[in-house]
Amino acid sequence: DAKTTQPPSMDCAEGRAANLPCNHSTISGNEYVYWYRQIHSQGPQYIIHGLKNNETNEMASLIITEDRKSSTLILPHATLRDTAVYYCIVRGSNFGNEKLTFGTGTRLTIIP
């Protein structure tokens, strides 16, 4: 699986959009970008994923650059409950690539 690079920490004011970047410059054509988050003392929670198109769901939006070498997770109106560690993960779609490989993620702190 391709390796990802994320900033170790970020702050965002409550009510503003939180934009979390991720670099995955070695991503291959059949690899998806997944985002998970982990709130303190809980297991990781799936947020969103994408292949090459931008995606939006009720939790967030995912913007993937045209060359697919980086992406940004957007939380449009951050709340205090969005304080968590956010993981960007690249995963292949082939058999044998089922597991998710986590890095150290970005610790996002929402400031009141």
Add this chain to the structure above:
Amino acid sequence: DTGVSQNPRHKITKRGQNVTFRCDPISEHNRLYWYRQTLGQGPEFLTYFQNEAQLEKSRLLSDRFSAERPKGSFSTLEIQRTEQGDSAMYLCASSSSLTDLFYGYTFGSGTRLTVV
């Protein structure tokens, strides 16, 4: 279905003792994963089952670790002769091979092991 259930939530054991953790996945999920997480690190993959077959094991899974999923439903992770370095959060996740590319995994809340 209330999600992925892990028991116990916390376990304190003396060095050298054996411990066993249980994971009950979402009932329609055929894949089950075990991860370990230490403070400040992301979860590290340990092993994965599809139905009752253990398809992949990490080199992190030493001979003291064994995982089973005897009937393709719940799973157990046993650690023999525990060491202080085994202190960590042990996470279980489940998914469906039919849909996990699109819906991801569902994680449990973990079992926190402390070896004293």
